[in-house]
Amino acid sequence: MYSYKTYNKISSIGKKKWDLCAKKSNPFLSYTFLNNIEESKSIGPGTSWLANYLCIFDKKEIIAVAPMYIKLDSQGEYVFDHTWANAYYNAGGKYYPKLQISVPFTPVTGNRILIKDSIALEKQNEVTNYFAKIIINITDNNFSSAHITFCTKQESIALNKNTFLTRIGEQFHWKNDNYLNFNDFLNSLTSRKRKSISKERKYIKEKNIEIILKSGKEIEDVDWDYMYDFYINTSEKKWGNAYLNKDFFKLLKKNFSNKILIIFAKESGETIAAAMHIMGNKSLYGRYWGSIKNIKYLHFELCYYQAIEWAIVNKYKFVEGGAQGPHKIQRGYLAAKTYSSHYIANINFRNAIKDFLNKEKEIINNDIQTINQEFTPFKKN
Known part of the structure; x- marks a missing residue:
């Protein structure tokens, strides 16, 4: 048959x-x-x-x-x-x-x-x-x-x-328990974890780091160039070589940008870091991250806290941060x-x-x- x-x-x-x-x-x-x-x-x-x-x-x-x-x-x-x-x-x-x-x-x-x-x-x-x-x-x-x-x-x-x-x-996934906003999520955590996250986010704010979220057609050519460079930088540090090439990112820009959310960090007008997420129906998937400057807590802000905040606003059920990462636990992610x-x-x-x-x-x-x-x-x- x-x-x-x-x-x-x-x-x-x-x-x-x-x-x-x-x-x-x-x-x-x-x-x-x-x-x-x-x-x-x-x-x-x-x-x-x-x-x-x-x-x-x-x-x-x-x-x-x-x-x-x-x-x-x-x-x-x-x-x-x-x-x-x-x-x-x-x-x-x-x-x-x-x-x-x-x-x-x-x-x-x-x-x-x-x-x-x-x-x-x-x-x-x-x-x-x-x-x-x-x-x-x-x-x-x-x-x-x-x-x-x-x-x-x-x-x-x-x-x-x-x-x-x-x-x-x-893996470690964050689940949206019908939170009203990020503070509502924070209030579900233990006092120690709540204070730790607040401290980390306050540090980034006091550093005058500008956070910019872009998706779809808002992502410009220069933004894609930054994202690719950050991806290469992280890949070479972690694995010694990158699996994906620049043509892949060009194709994402051409035909997949409506599924892409990129969260950028700027310092004094200079783009210094970015995290790229892919939007599913109910889940936001964290995929690629990179930075040209080592700023404490910046990785957590772009990859976790901003992603959680976006998921709450857009009523997404999950944020999946990819492979590995026990450090995600204290930031609201649970083992799955x-x-x-x-x-x-x-x-x-x-x-x-x-x-x-x-x-x-x-x-x-x-x-x-x-x-x-x-x-x-x-x-x-």
């Missing part, structure tokens, strides 16, 4: 057909965002990400798609499997290339099996099971493993029933689970990874529980 085909260019599928499956809930899964990564050559030949987009057909109709890539290393994924690769290599195996189903360089949860809304729920379950069989078959014949990262909990449960292993991760699903072709190695993941899951669950119960920044009822 079903069939599938893979494409090395998303344009071979087309915007209309892709977006009918991706829908509009997550901007990172849109045709435009994924095509921008591809068209800018941030992925493709010469990189470790080779596009291999998956389409599932019912007769001649595309009913589901997936952002699938052949990976030549483990860079830019944010669900770390370097130790798995080393163990596999030491056992005499070849871990790379592998399959990766995710959004490149983007640690944001979202559906990875993108199914058209018009497909009935029962049939959607069939499609998910068919997807699992496809990935297993492709992997068994060509790769060491397949990794579906930052998928939804529901997807991980369904895939777990199809020989995939579930991996739990941890992330999910990924992994298929390992070699059964002995699969069993070893399964044991590892069971132990890791226990540690992360305990960590999340401890953070959210014992180290919560919020007042306890």
Whole structure:
């Protein structure tokens, strides 16, 4: 009944057909965002990400798609499997290339099996099971493993029933509890955390730092140049190289700016820092940040406090700050689970990874529980 085909260019599928499956809930899964990564050559030949987009057909109709890539290393994924690769290599195996189903360089949860809304729920379950069989078959014949990262909990449960292993991760998200304004949010915190945030924001204000928020057409050419330079500066400090290039930012300006919020900081008229966020339907996603001047608390102001304030005003439910960052806890963020699903072709190695993941899951669950119960920044009822 079903069939599938893979494409090395998303344009071979087309915007209309892709977006009918991706829908509009997550901007990172849109045709435009994924095509921008591809068209800018941030992925493709010469990189470790080779596009291999998956389409599932019912007769001649595309009913589901997936952002699938052949990976030549483990860079830019944010669900770390370097130790798995080393163990596999030491056992005499070849871990790379592998399959990766995710959004490149983007640690944001979202559906990875993108199914058209018009497909009935029962049939959607069939499609998910068919997807699992496809990935297993492709992997068994060509790769060491397949990794579906930052998928939804529901997807991980369904895939777990199809020989995939579930991996739990941890991020820190801010939740809007119907706050009236930033002060209302502050009042929900313990006295110590409230005073700490007030102190940090007061410091920035007394430094006469001007904060400017721009979105959509308000973002000028020079603003994009600043943002790219800040991104490069941070990337080189953190990782030694940047995943995204200037052409990617030019394409964002051309066709994605209506989803972009950039928060700038100016000192004496000079732009000294910026944080770029992407607007979803209910979530604001913090993505790139950089600064040319080391000013205490400026990172927290642009990446967290301004984002929270914007989310409250615009009635957004969540602010997601990306990977890592326990320092976010004292600024109103709580630990949240992330999910990924992994298929390992070699059964002995699969069993070893399964044991590892069971132990890791226990540690992360305990960590999340401890953070959210014992180290919560919020007042306890």
